[in-house]
Structure formats: structure tokens, C-alpha cells
Amino acid sequence: MAKMIVTGGGGFIGSHLVRALLEKGDEVHVVDTFVAGKLPERLDARAQYYEIDITNTDALSALMEGADTVFHLAAIPRVPYSVAHPVESTHANITGTVSVLTAASRAKVRRVVSSSSGSVYGD
Template structure:
């Protein structure tokens, strides 16, 4: 199996690339290194292409002969999208459309895509279920809702097999902690190791379903190997809500 991982030098992507290689797949990574790091793939036998998913010729090169695409490339972070909504839209929504079109041109049999629990907005209903109304409250959330909607439309219009996952607060090794948009767990760990106070926002009553990156990539790899598809978004979470 030949698998392409967009954003494969990022936190989740690098773990997935290693897992797919360990399972015998040939892996091509395309990443512009805007948030990923080549060091994340150190020692991992993959074909690496440094390029944006908005670079159509390079995307066609990456997807040539591919069986499966796992589309993880995105500009992450709600605050970043609020600061620069156009950049978030171009990378996340238009980028997804480019990946889907390239997959159609290449005859890819399956596209797995990363959406986000942020599409649910501020609903207090727990647990979050796929049949709940979506209410995105940031440009990032809107772009992720567009990601999954485009995937589902391509399934119905072109017969492309897709699997849109909604990720919930993924954490684990390789997750960066040293920038303004760090997620809460690496920020906590970094502060604790440095002896700084933990940066707590709000009143501490917020709830999150933290999902370990190893669990996430195993689910994705299993879905790729088994050819699992869905014409509706699927929550990738385990219901272990933490305060």
C-alpha cells in the first residue's frame, strides 16, 4: 500500500507516518514545514516532499500511484485563525479542496481527513455526538466544518471513499510547547518542568476529552488497512472527559 500523509511532519502526522511504515506501507509525506518539523521524521523511512498542499503540481507528484491519502495538513489553533482568518481558510478549506481534487485525478481509493471537535461550538451537551447540530464559533472551526463537508460532497458527487474524523484535544510526544498557540497539556508539562505556575484559563471548570496520539494513529492506521469509510463525520474520541 502506498499512503500519502499531508502534514506528515507535524505532531500527529509524524506519528502516523511511523505507524504506517511499521505496518509495511510505503509512505509519502508532503509538508511545507510551517508548523511541522523535519526532525519529527528522523530515522523514519519515508519519501518527503517539502511543499504546500496549495501547490497543485507538487500535490499531483505526491499523490501519483497512491492508494490512500490521510489529510492532516492545516493551520491549527483557534487563536491563529482569529488573528488571520484568510490564511486559515486558504490552508484548511481550500487546501482540503485541492487534496480532494488531486485524489480524484490520481484515482486514490480512500481519503481520511482530520476535522475537529471545535465544529460543535460552545454547546454544553455532553458527550458530543455526531448527530448534534454544529455551531462553529471561529474561522478555524468553520474551516474544519468545510473540510468534512467537502469530503462528504466528493463522496456523493464522485464516489470517492472518505472518512472524516473529528479530533478531540490530541496530546502526546512531539507536541510543541514553546509557542504562543501551544495546546494545554504540553504547555502544562513545559511549565511544570521549568518550575513555572501552570497557565490556567477561566475558572478551571472547563471539560475536555483528551485523546492520546498513539490511540489516534492506531485508529487511523486500522481504518486505512481495513478500508473503512463513512459518509458522515466520525468522532475520534473515547469519552474520558477531564476537567
């Protein structure tokens, strides 16, 4: 049983990943502020949930101790929203990603998987 961290595990894609890892028998720890809402169908009682902002590097690195892999899906993903709210989006998406990578490095986690963006395929 490997210890897995899923940031944004309460979101659309993250919640499916959490379920898949649990089905595989992994120990799953979810980091999510639930800014996008807390939908019951996206929560799984077999996982452990932490309402921690991903910019909280100290809390993240403590949680990541002994983890096999960090899957990074926490984000404010919508482009029109980022245009209307650039500071909030930059904080979560850019500073947040740097924080996740820093925390993983501190905790000596060997693998971080980033979810990228569907926009890499163009229009």
C-alpha cells in the first residue's frame, strides 16, 4: 500500500483519480480547500481529507513525509475566471504549484505528477 497525495482531490478530475487509487489499494491523502464546492459524490470515506491551501508549504511538506507520489490537480482552472480574477488565479496556480514542488522536494518525494491543461492541444 503506497501513500499517495492528491491536491485538488475534491475536484472534477481529482475525485476520479482518488477513487482509482483507492481501488488499487493505495492510502490516499487529499489536500483541497473546496473553493470550487464540496460535492458529496466527490468524497470517498476511504480517503483522508485535509482542508489546506496548497500555498501552505510547511503544512504540505509535513503531510508529504513518506509519500510515494504527489498528484497535483489543485487549481483555479477556468480561463475566463483567470482573466476576471488574475491575482487570485495566479496565487493558486503559479504560487501554489511552486509551493507543491517545494514541499515535495523538502519531503523527498520522488515523483510529482502535474495535470497540465487541455489547452496544450490548442483550440
